[in-house]
Amino acid sequence: MGxxxxxxxxxxxxxxxxxxxxxxxxxAGADPLMPQEGKVLYRLLPDxxxxxxxxxxxxxxxxxxxxxxxxxFAFSRCAGVCSPLLLQLRDAAERVGGVxxxxxxxxxxxxxxxxxxxxxxxxxxxxxxxDGWLFATAEPxxxxxxxxxxxxWYSPVAGTDQYDHPAMVVGVRNGRVVRVHVGALIRTAExxxxxxxxxxxPVLAYPLPTADLPFRCYGYNPETGALTLEWGMLLLFxxxxxxxxxxxxTFARQRRRTxxxx
Amino acid sequence: MTELALGRQRELAESPGIxxxxxxxxxxxxxxxxxxxxxxxxxxxxxxxxxxxxVPNPQWFYASMTLHGLGLxxxxxxxxxxxxxxxxxxxxxxxxxWLWLSTGLTAVGVVLLVVNFFNxxxxxxxxxxxxxxxxxxxxxGTATDIFxxxxxxxxxxxVIWELELLRAxxxxxxxxxxxxxxxxxxxxxxxxxxxxxLVATVCAIAGIIALLAAVVMLALMLVHxxxxxxxxxxxxxxxxxxxxxxxxxxxxxxGIGFLYSALPKYSGQPWKTGVPLVVxxxxxxxxxxxxxxxxxxxxxxxxxxxxxxxxxxxYGVSIPAAVVTLLGTLSQVYRRPVxxxxxxxxxxxxxMGWAIGGVAAVLDSTIAFNFRFHNTLWVPAHFHTYLLAGIxxxxxxxxxxxxxxxxxxxxxxxxxxxIMALLLVGGYGFVxxxxxxxxxxxxxxxxxxxxxxELGVQLARIATFFIALVxxxxxxxLVTVGKQWGAALAGAQGSSAxx
Numbered sequence: 001m002g003x004x005x006x007x008x009x010x011x012x013x014x015x016x017x018x019x020x021x022x023x024x025x026x027x028a029g030a031d032p033l034m035p036q037e038g039k040v041l042y043r044l045l046p047d048x049x050x051x052x053x054x055x056x057x058x059x060x061x062x063x064x065x066x067x068x069x070x071x072x073f074a075f076s077r078c079a080g081v082c083s084p085l086l087l088q089l090r091d092a093a094e095r096v097g098g099v100x101x102x103x104x105x106x107x108x109x110x111x112x113x114x115x116x117x118x119x120x121x122x123x124x125x126x127x128x129x130x131d132g133w134l135f136a137t138a139e140p141x142x143x144x145x146x147x148x149x150x151x152x153w154y155s156p157v158a159g160t161d162q163y164d165h166p167a168m169v170v171g172v173r174n175g176r177v178v179r180v181h182v183g184a185l186i187r188t189a190e191x192x193x194x195x196x197x198x199x200x201x202p203v204l205a206y207p208l209p210t211a212d213l214p215f216r217c218y219g220y221n222p223e224t225g226a227l228t229l230e231w232g233m234l235l236l237f238x239x240x241x242x243x244x245x246x247x248x249x250t251f252a253r254q255r256r257r258t259x260x261x262x
Numbered sequence: 263m264t265e266l267a268l269g270r271q272r273e274l275a276e277s278p279g280i281x282x283x284x285x286x287x288x289x290x291x292x293x294x295x296x297x298x299x300x301x302x303x304x305x306x307x308x309x310x311x312x313x314x315x316x317v318p319n320p321q322w323f324y325a326s327m328t329l330h331g332l333g334l335x336x337x338x339x340x341x342x343x344x345x346x347x348x349x350x351x352x353x354x355x356x357x358x359x360w361l362w363l364s365t366g367l368t369a370v371g372v373v374l375l376v377v378n379f380f381n382x383x384x385x386x387x388x389x390x391x392x393x394x395x396x397x398x399x400x401x402x403g404t405a406t407d408i409f410x411x412x413x414x415x416x417x418x419x420x421v422i423w424e425l426e427l428l429r430a431x432x433x434x435x436x437x438x439x440x441x442x443x444x445x446x447x448x449x450x451x452x453x454x455x456x457x458x459x460l461v462a463t464v465c466a467i468a469g470i471i472a473l474l475a476a477v478v479m480l481a482l483m484l485v486h487x488x489x490x491x492x493x494x495x496x497x498x499x500x501x502x503x504x505x506x507x508x509x510x511x512x513x514x515x516x517g518i519g520f521l522y523s524a525l526p527k528y529s530g531q532p533w534k535t536g537v538p539l540v541v542x543x544x545x546x547x548x549x550x551x552x553x554x555x556x557x558x559x560x561x562x563x564x565x566x567x568x569x570x571x572x573x574x575x576x577y578g579v580s581i582p583a584a585v586v587t588l589l590g591t592l593s594q595v596y597r598r599p600v601x602x603x604x605x606x607x608x609x610x611x612x613x614m615g616w617a618i619g620g621v622a623a624v625l626d627s628t629i630a631f632n633f634r635f636h637n638t639l640w641v642p643a644h645f646h647t648y649l650l651a652g653i654x655x656x657x658x659x660x661x662x663x664x665x666x667x668x669x670x671x672x673x674x675x676x677x678x679x680x681i682m683a684l685l686l687v688g689g690y691g692f693v694x695x696x697x698x699x700x701x702x703x704x705x706x707x708x709x710x711x712x713x714x715x716e717l718g719v720q721l722a723r724i725a726t727f728f729i730a731l732v733x734x735x736x737x738x739x740l741v742t743v744g745k746q747w748g749a750a751l752a753g754a755q756g757s758s759a760x761x
Contacts, residue, residue, distance in 0.1 A: 042712045217497040220563040243471030254432035
């Protein structure tokens with residue numbers, strides 16, 4: 001019987017591990033082609049000489065020394081995710097504000113066939129022409145290490161002039177990767193979080209408590225800093241009260257037993 | 263009283279239930295402590311930058327951190343609790359079936375935690391809510407469910423333990439007597455009470471309350487689990503530390519209770535209960551449940567007065583108990599013909615480690631200090647001091663005491679000195695690197711240090727050298743105690759054969 005329980009428990013453990021691993025793979029969308037933020041976080045980017053759409057030549061390091069950067073990789077003939085990504089980023093940046101003043105958005109072409117003129121036209125087609133945005137090509141020898149450093153990849157699609165590649169936005173502060181957003185959809189709240197990260201502010205992984213949060217122990221008014229005690233506070237005292245009752249009851253019960261015996 | 267402190271300990275050998283339990287947990291500790299400790303070695307080597315190529319996914323660092331922390335805190339709590347039971351058993355009568363039931367449930371909980379290691383469950387040892395529910399793909403919902411089940415099973419197991427301890431004490435002593443209040447009246451105290459009973463009573467009461475806090479915490483997490491809506495994270499954080507901080511403190515107190523009972527066997531000097539001891543331990547009972555507020559200094563939505571309570575409760579809970587224990591220990595050995603063995607050496611140095619770690623802890627619980635050192639490696643520095651060089655030494659001393667007493671076989675002086683030198687130099691060198699890192703602002707819980715904290719990498723590398731000394735010391739300890747254990751088993755078989 002004992003051996004049976006042991007085998008059963010062992011099989012249950014193995015089953016739970018396998019089920020959990022499968023669930024995790026599904027939840028994480030375990031696609032090896034998706035860039036992983038954890039693998040590139042805090043990496044120092046290699047410098048690269050850039051030629052911007054207006055023809056000016058400057059280095060990537062000079063740009064990040066001036067202001068934090070949002071780095072995007074695209075190419076001018078892109079018929080896929082590039083424009084949706086840039087449009088999402090443009091709209092979100094307009095809603096949040098601060099582009100050009102607090103940070104720059106740098107769009108680097110990974111297609112060696114792109115010229116500054118084509119990139120300028122690409123920017124116009126997407127309705128992007130204001131301050132704070134920069135479209136640039138990079139010298140080929142510097143491009144590959146840069147792409148590798150941020151975990152970006154691309155591959156030609158046979159029979160077309162297109163490339164397969166992920167949609168990603170890389171937050172860069174002082175030359176280091178501090179955030180990687182993967183996917184063409186960028187919500188305003190997500191961009192705010194990336195920008196907070198660029199400033200070095202803490203970013204919460206969960207929403208702040210609101211007034212309708214169940215079991216609140218304190219109410220806090222951020223305007224005045226005033227604190228009020230709420231009903232959830234009772235739950236903090238409950239263990240002590242219940243424990244004291246349990247101790248009293250245990251000793252009283254044993255005392256009664258002793259008295260009965262004597 | 264001398265009879266109480268020295269002679270009655272012999273009754274233990276006639277109590278097979280407690281003896282078997284002590285042997286089982288002693289053995290479990292000797293197996294699990296090195297294994298869980300190796301996860302810590304892995305973490306320090308990872309921070310040193312030596313394993314990042316071999317294990318590129320830092321997820322394993324955090325999974326190791328979670329199992330290392332949860333596993334060792336649980337193991338130390340359980341093993342020290344058994345040491346306390348063993349020490350108090352000459353004075354009270356246990357119903358051992360409850361203790362075995364708890365042991366079985368603890369085993370189930372531990373297995374579930376180990377399973378979760380392979381599931382990549384990695385929210386850290388105090389699983390700060392809502393992190394277990396926000397894994398960002400790092401672990402699955404099933405892993406969180408397994409974890410909640412493990413916490414529930416361990417909670418039930420340990421509540422049973424604490425209740426049985428309390429019941430056994432209550433069957434013999436009224437509450438006031440068990441807490442030593444008769445010593446606070448004028449005149450001769452009557453009846454006298456062994457210090458271990460006083461400590462056991464304080465531990466049992468505080469333990470039950472802390473575990474009830476875990477029940478409320480678990481209930482709130484289950485509300486989240488089944489409703490999908492968040493509950494107040496600050497309330498859950500309070501409950502986690504109410505339970506977690508108290509449990510860690512209790513693990514140390516268990517060891518101190520054992521010390522009060524066992525050290526006199528080596529010094530020949532009884533450890534008597536007196537007014538300072540009673541005051542100190544009643545203060546512990548009064549304040550240990552509120553000291554945890556020092557974990558919430560950074561939570562601006564927590565009223566400031568609770569932080570102040572936390573600071574002064576931290577002083578009140580640690581200083582008096584540490585002072586009476588330290589002075590008591592020193593008076594036990596100072597100019598006394600102490601029988602120095604591996605067991606008594608480990609007990610003595612464990613007490614010193616508890617006191618040294620306690621000083622660092624008191625510093626860290628000071629609000630002005632904490633604002634500088636919060637979430638730096640100072641925090642693991644202080645808790646590794648009183649855990650590794652404190653309570654772990656005492657538990658290792660407990661196991662050595664058990665096997666030496668039953669085998670009647672000691673170790674050579676050279677071997678004892680070698681083991682102690684390796685453990686002390688290695689242990690204090692290891693925690694010193696944590697202290698230096700913390701003092702220089704190196705953050706904790708980083709698998710890979712950013713360039714701003716490069717010093718952390720250098721100090722982690724030096725720390726691994728000291729860890730190697732600890733590993734060597736533990737290996738020598740295992741060989742030495744293993745031989746004594748074998749001799750004890752052979753003796754037991756021989757005596758049963760001759761019967």
